[in-house]
């Protein structure tokens with residue numbers, strides 16, 4: 001029983017990370033019908049942005065919660081800007097072309113960030129500064145680190161924030177309108193280019209938060225760290241139903257729980273294969289995903 | 300108020316409009332009729348900025364608006380209820396109406412316009428919290444029209460507003476068009492229901508394979524033998 005709860009907690013904190021990244025895939029898909037393959041690399045850039053900010057603040061020597069908040073917010077802001085720049089320079093010029101062109105562009109941007117990252121940051125892993133000292137709490141026999149607790153709590157706050165933006169604010173409603181029908185959204189007077197840029201900013205900021213939190217927990221970062229995590233988050237988005245925000249959250253949690261569970265069995269060497277097995281199954285059985293039916297809310 | 304000067308519009312290689320010229324004067328209701336695929340919807344899209352003519356000009360209130368982005372033209376006073384309704388299925392009825400007023404700031408004015416729209420179409424009031432995708436086709440049509448009015452347009456473009464509506468609701472739609480005209484809004488209407496549309500219009504144009512073949516006072520257009528044969532089923 002303890003083992004079960006232990007796995008649930010580990011799975012939820014891993015799943016929250018996938019969910020945060022999956023949201024970016026799903027929102028961009030919603031407004032542009034584009035799989036933004038560079039999104040996992042924005043998560044990596046989020047970790048690096050956090051690394052540089054934290055070191056500039058010398059947080060390794062003087063850890064503080066406040067400092068960690070500043071680092072996370074700073075990284076989110078930087079990645080939001082990077083997301084907007086990627087959309088503006090890479091995707092907007094090819095938006096009128098076929099979807100295949102956009103897809104190839106996305107793969108190109110991803111490779112650029114991964115290998116450009118190796119040039120700029122070098123391929124050697126770096127240790128992420130411990131801006132919050134690691135602690136482990138025990139509830140009975142269940143162990144929970146403050147980092148996985150942090151990941152779960154922060155992710156929930158961010159997801160509530162996102163729900164608020166998407167459902168309660170004017171720009172959020174414009175996002176939903178744009179994702180349903182771009183040209184009719186224009187007829188409402190909505191500047192759809194701005195809405196698309198805003199969507200990239202929002203998704204990239206969530207990925208950056210995930211990057212910082214993972215970096216803090218692991219605590220090692222390298223320019224290729226977004227590759228596998230990004231792919232799994234993409235699978236999470238497909239599983240939940242690409243285009244659906246609640247679907248991305250659910251899909252992330254499911255992938256995280258399954259991966260943790262497999263990791264605890266004797267099949268643990270297959271833990272990375274779980275996501276891809278799920279992808280194949282979803283595509284065979286229900287390509288629209290769990291919540292991706294026509295009735296689901298698309299953004 | 301609106302003038303199309305010899306516009307040519309293409310979809311890729313498809314030449315959809317060939318030298319279309321058309322005028323809508325301030326305060327008029329003008330109807331555009333024509334067979335399926337004649338280019339009626341294309342003409343409206345060229346006015347809204349969703350399509351840019353390759354040749355010719357679009358003038359609105361004396362300004363050349365050719366090539367101006369669609370969302371900017373809404374601010375100038377052009378609004379459209381598109382073909383196939385185009386309601387946001389994932390938004391509630393209320394949110395759809397709010398989107399219609401996207402560029403407006405004055406909350407009191409928006410609320411009073413919303414009230415007016417809901418009085419016009421009481422069905423919408425009953426379903427205000429419902430997702431627009433769950434409305435019947437006719438209800439969606441009412442919503443599209445009410446939404447188009449929420450921007451307080453100077454020029455309202457309606458693409459087949461009576462499509463799929465029960466006769467009684469059709470009457471409401473045409474009565475609404477009369478009301479809209481009475482408030483000083485100019486209307487450019489595309490209709491399959493040519494007879495009813497021309498009755499509520501000042502002038503009419505007939506399009507055939509991307510070109511205007513006939514224009515004139517609504518009564519004259521309705522009386523034209525070609526129109527009677529082709530569109531009024533006589």
Ligand SMILES: Nc1ncnc2c1ncn2[C@@H]1O[C@H](COP(=O)(O)OP(=O)(O)OP(=O)(O)O)[C@@H](O)[C@H]1O
Nearest residue numbers: 310313315333334335336337338339340341342382
């Ligand atoms: N998105 C598009 N891509 C390619 N061709 C198009 C597109 N939309 C319209 N066309 C073509 O342009 C021509 C004019 O179409 P349009 O929609 O303006 O006709 P319409 O008069 O509105 O017809 P209907 O009464 O059926 O609505 C048609 O030949 C149509 O096939």
Ligand SMILES: [Mg+2]
Nearest residue numbers: 339340341382
């Ligand atoms: Mg049409």
